[in-house]
Amino acid sequence: MNTSLYSFFLLTLFSSTMITLSSNHWLLAWIGLELNTLAMIPLIASPHHPRATEATTKYFMVQTTASAVILLAGAITAWQTGQWGLSQPGSATKTLLISALLLKLGIAPAHFWYPEILQGTTMTTALIISTWQKMAPLALLYMTLDTLPTNLLLMLGLTSIIVGSWVGLNQTQLRKLMAYSSIGHMGWLLMALAMNPKLATLTFIIYLLMTTTMFIMLINTMTKTTMDMGTIWPHSPTQASLIMLTLLSLGGLPPLTGFSPKWLIIKDLTLNHLAPLATLTALMSLPALYFYVRLAYFTTLTTPPITQSTTFLWRLKHTTNLMLTPITMLTMFMTPLTATLYLTT
Incomplete structure (x- = not known):
């Protein structure tokens, strides 16, 4: 795609999200969501591949249905x-609103479109769909939170965690695996939203950091399947090590950053006399930790035979991503700041 066109669509994507984030009117929020969808469609279709065309069609149908x-x-x-105020949805519209926002966010049980679309597009576009595109629907969820039933949010969150963990076990394509990872993290976010909106904000920020870091490293190393992970080490030993740590952070392994939101969510569930739900949530996230650890194992401990021609390939690569260093540090070592972030978000 032409650079000017690409920049224009990215600017439209940013502006439309800002319209939805700053609106307190149903019609303005809807306009922002529609502009967002229209700006995203050319980005998904840009590879000019039949699979990209299929993903574009699916994305258009899903997003326009949810917006309608x-x-x-x-x-x-x-x-x-x-009145058209966002903060006061009618009693008859709560079910409609939750269904539409679940569909837009790709949260179970309305998640079936999400892995297929990520698989049909590029890693860069998959990164945008998994991070930036979550903001506008989540903003609407925040604005209408007071009128939404807490028990329903908790059950939807648990469903999403179960689907993201168990279905992700079978995936060999990294984009699909990251899609199910996102579904699982959105489940944790819904639980945090039901308990404490401040904690939900912290959870979303940490999710953005971890997912962005992982996608940037996958883009840099040009890996698309789990088998490709074993070939990273000869090309970039440093990034192979960082990918391993990022995967463990996504799995919520202490003392990495991904542990903090899960720890706080389980604490809040326990304090609200929901210890059985907290226990079930922790147990259901174990399969996700397994596939993250399995990927980390493929990346650092399972390498193909190294010949003389591939031993020093990492010396030939001089391109660096300036954004990668700070977000990688935040992805791994933000746990000591948990108390400060929790009280200030």
């Missing part, structure tokens, strides 16, 4: 209450 349901919910609310 949100507009319908807003119209019903305006008809019932006489």
Whole structure:
């Protein structure tokens, strides 16, 4: 894609998200979501491959359906209450609103489109879908949180964690695996949202850091499958080590950053007399930890036979990503700042 066009679509993507984030009106929020979808479609279709075209069609159908349901919910609310305010959805529109936002976020049980679309596009576009595209629907979820049933959010969160953990076990394609990882993390986010919105903000920030770090390193090393992970070491020993630590952080292994939100969410569930749910949540996240550890094993401990021509390949690569160093440090070593971040978010 032409650089100018690419920049234009990215600017539209940013602007449309800002419209939704700053709006307190159903119609403005809907306009922001629609502009967001229209800007995302050319980015998904840019590889000009049949699989990319299929992913674009699926993304368009899913997102427009969800946006139409949100507009319908807003119209019903305006008809019932006489106002278009986001913070006061009508009683009849809560189910419509939750269904539409679940579909937009790719949270189970409305997650089936998400792995397929990530698999059909490039790693860079998959990064945008997995991070930036979550912001606008989550903002609407935050704004309407007071009227949403807590028990429903907790059950949806647990469902998402189960789906993300168990279905991710079978994946060999890294984009699909990252999609199920995102589904599982969104489940943790829903649980945090039901308990404590401040904790949900911290959880989302840490999710953004970990997912962005992982995708950038996958883009740099050009790995697409689990078998490719074993070939990273000859090309970049440093990035192979960083990928291993990032995967363990995604799995929530202490003392890495990914442990902090899970620890705080389980603590809040226990304090709210939901110890059985906290225990079940922790147990259901173990399969996800298994596939992260398995990937880390492929990356650092399972390497193909190294010949003389591949031994020093890492010396030939001089391109560096300036963004990678700070976000990698935050992905791994932010746990000591947990208390400060928890109290200030």
